[in-house]
Amino acid sequence: MTDDLTLVVVTPECTRHYRVPAVPGMTLLDALLLVQEREDPGLSLNWNCRTAQCGICAVSADGVPTLACMSAVRAGCSYEVAPILPARHLRGLVCDLSEVYRDFFAATARRGKERVKKERFETLLITPLGDEQQC
Numbered sequence: 001m002t003d004d005l006t007l008v009v010v011t012p013e014c015t016r017h018y019r020v021p022a023v024p025g026m027t028l029l030d031a032l033l034l035v036q037e038r039e040d041p042g043l044s045l046n047w048n049c050r051t052a053q054c055g056i057c058a059v060s061a062d063g064v065p066t067l068a069c070m071s072a073v074r075a076g077c078s079y080e081v082a083p084i085l086p087a088r089h090l091r092g093l094v095c096d097l098s099e100v101y102r103d104f105f106a107a108t109a110r111r112g113k114e115r116v117k118k119e120r121f122e123t124l125l126i127t128p129l130g131d132e133q134q135c
């Protein structure tokens with residue numbers, strides 16, 4: 001096992017492989033931002049809160065819709081990261097999530113006084129990568 005992890009970023013434009021030095025507690029978003037900072041400034045991705053509140057960092061990781069800011073990654077593993085389709089693809093890993101938000105808030109409104117909470121957002125739309133994920 002190495003101290004690196006591998007990201008395979010698959011977008012409609014291209015497929016790129018990156019090796020990233022892994023650190024304990026690193027998230028998929030951390031790894032993607034490291035790639036953007038050090039290796040590929042053209043890598044397009046969205047993020048904002050880093051606390052599972054906004055949902056804007058949603059991507060497909062190994063085929064699973066997930067929040068990049070909440071997904072732990074580990075040294076020695078490889079992760080295939082892609083835009084979260086079928087949302088309309090814009091560029092790189094960025095998709096137009098307006099329809100997802102609209103559906104989510106409409107569903108929340110139908111349930112009456114329930115507040116929008118990250119757990120509900122994750123339950124409805126996103127399945128975080130578990131700690132037990134095999135690589």
Ligand code: FES
Nearest residue numbers: 048050052055069
């Ligand atoms: S950055 Fe807001 S949910 Fe990930």
